[in-house]
Ligand code: 5AD
C-alpha cells in the first residue's frame with residue numbers, strides 16, 4: 001500500500017531523481033501517486049527544463065516524418081493500420097515520392113528524416129537499402145531515422161550499412177502481462193527487446209517508448225517501463241497518450257491523459273538529461289496545447305509530418321490525428337510559433353543525442369528487469385566507438401555544441417509565461 005505523499009515528500013523525490021537519476025520502485029510509486037499535488041508538476045517541470053537546458057540550451061529539434069507505407073503485417077489491438085482493419089485504405093509511397101518529401105523537407109530546414117511505416121514485406125532490404133542510399137547521397141548533411149518495426153539483426157545491419165543512423169522502435173510495454181493484453185498471440189515482447197538490443201549493438205542511435213494510458217496500464221506497468229529505459233539507455237524515448245481508433249478492438253476504451261504524459265516526460269528528462277524526447281503528435285491530438293505542455297515539461301523534439309497531403313489521412317494510427325491536412329510549410333511555420341511561445345527555439349540541425357551512446361548490460365533486454373550497474377558508456381564520434389569512464393549516477397555528458405548556433409532569442413521569464421497557467425490547468429486524467 002503506497003501512502004499518498006505530502007508535497008514536501010514528493011518534492012524531495014523530485015530532488016532525489018534529479019540528483020541520482022533514478023528512484024526505487026517504491027519511490028516512483030509515491031511520486032506517481034502524488035502527481036496531482038498542487039505545485040508538484042511546476043517543481044518537476046522546472047527541474048526538467050533546467051536539466052534540458054544544461055545539455056541542449058533552448059534548442060528544439062525537428063524531425064521530418066515520412067509515413068511511406070501503411071501496410072502492416074502486425075495486428076496490435078490499439079493501432080488503426082493493423083492488418084485486420086479492412087477499412088484502412090492502404091498506400092505505399094514510391095522511391096521518387098520519398099525523395100521528393102526529403103528534398104522539400106531539407107528546403108524547409110529539416111536535417112533529420114524519419115522513414116516510418118507499418119511492417120510491410122514489400123519494403124525488403126534491397127528496396128530499403130536503395131532508398132536509404134539515395135536519401136543519403138542527396139542529403140549527406142542530414143540524419144536518417146528508420147521506424148519500420150521488428151526485423152532480423154541481419155536486416156538492421158544491412159540498413160545501417162546502407163546509411164541509416166537511428167531507429168525508433170517503441171517497446172510499447174515492458175510489463176509482460178500488459179504487453180500481452182495489447183497484442184494478439186504471436187506478437188512477442190521478447191522479440192521486441194531482442195530487436196532493441198540488436199539495434200543498439202549495431203550502432204544505431206536507438207529510440208524506444210510506450211503509450212500512456214493504454215487499456216490495463218497501471219502505475220506498476222509505467223514503473224516497469226522506467227526501469228527498462230534505465231537499463232536500455234536509449235538515445236530517444238517516444239511517449240504519447242493512447243487514443244482509441246474506431247476500427248480497432250480498443251475503439252471503446254478511454255484515452256490516456258495529457259497530464260500523466262507530461263508528468264512522465266518530466267521524469268524521463270530527469271532520468272537522462274541527454275535524452276531526445278519528442279512532444280508527440282498524439283499529445284497534440286489529445287489536448288490543443290499538448291505539445292507546448294510537453295516542451296515545458298522537458299521535451300526537446302517535434303516530429304511534423306512531411307508525407308504528401310494526399311496520404312496523410314490514411315496513416316491514421318488513432319482517431320482525429322492532427323496535422324493531416326496542412327501543407328508541410330504551414331506545419332513548419334506553425335510549429336516554430338509554438339516553440340517560440342514557450343521560450344525555446346527551433347534549430348536547423350541533425351540534432352544528434354548529446355555526447356554518446358552508452359552501452360547497457362546484457363540484462364537490459366529481459367522484461368521488467370531491475371536496473372543493473374551502469375557500465376562505462378560507448379561514445380560515438382565520427383563513426384568511432386570508444387569507452388569513456390562515467391561517474392556513478394551522474395551520466396551527464398559534457399555540453400557539446402551538437403547543433404548550429406541557436407538564433408538569438410530572449411525567452412519570456414518562465415513564471416510569467418501564460419502557458420504555465422495553461423499547463424497546470426490541464427485536466428487530470
Ligand atoms: N494511440 C496512440 N498511439 C498509438 N500508436 C499506435 N496506435 C496508437 C493509438 N491508438 C503508437 C504506437 C506505435 C507508434 C508508431 O504509434 O506506440 O509504436
Ligand code: FES
Nearest residue numbers: 074075076079082
Ligand atoms: Fe502495430 Fe501499427 S499494427 S503499431
